[in-house]
Amino acid sequence: MAAKIKPLLVQEVVERHTLSILVDNEAGVLGRITGLFSSRGYNIESLTVADITEDEAVSRITIVTSGPRRVIDQIRAQLDRLVPVHSVTDLSELGPFVERELALVKVAGTGEKRVEALRLADIFRARPVDTSTQSFVFEISGSTTKVDQFIELMREVGLVEVARGGVVALSRGATAQ
Template sequence: MKHAPSEKHTLSIIVDNESGVLARIVGLFSARGYNIDSLTVADVSTDHAVSRITIVTSGPPPVIDQIIAQLDRLVPVHRVLDLTELGPHVEREMALVKVAGTGDKRVEALRLADIFRARPVDTSTNSFVFEVSGSTEKVDQFIALMREVGLVEVARTGVVAIARGAEAA
């Protein structure tokens, strides 16, 4: 039997902003053996009643459909959108990247940061912390290049995404 190819999907989940909601959603993924590649959560309403959870996951199309259907049935979930299926959307990730080095390594780190539009947010005589944002691929590439010049540590936000166009999701 042939297996359907795995696809990466970005899901936007609008939920009640209350304690335990994230645990229920993550529990659903865990109980069924679904993987979460990236997860971000933020309050998105002026009255602090609603949050948006952005999850990047992967699987064959029937599994993605099953994930969406199961998420949709959870009580605190208002809406589940598969941004990948909806069409054009904007995805960004931010990372803080600590790089140590002196001399030529320091100069090269600054040169690479400039090319990637990463900005130094902390500087000492022997290290930098750069802030870089963009697509996951851009962040991955920046980190890979910084390994060559003295990467020390990385902290990443995970993907945030929103549909394009004038309409609200």
């Protein structure tokens, strides 16, 4: 009796991608785009939206997502087919790009913990935007990794809560994408 040979499953490499999507600035567009992701089981790791034109006609949606190459290609193709979408750019594939995230980090503590929180904030160039005798709210911006590291260190000195604004990104160079 011949032995059954099981096919080898090739594990696909999951990559992080930052998508810049230019859309008409109208009601329901964001819902249609996030609906596309959720109906197909794609995860959105970060999402930001803002008007980018003087006449408020166009918005930029920046989405950070992860997946195998074929899934990212499928997401892009499906986004391109939506009517209010002007363009979809995968900044991760385009080349060098600038990516930043903003977070507010509330830390409570007194004595040495308070001094340590201020010292760490100085190292990370986070600035206090609210202070009391018992707590701080720090504002930090930078790469997602930098924000993650700052939050992790603040856990040790009295992290209370965090609000993150999501990733914003633009390609480098003199041309618009």
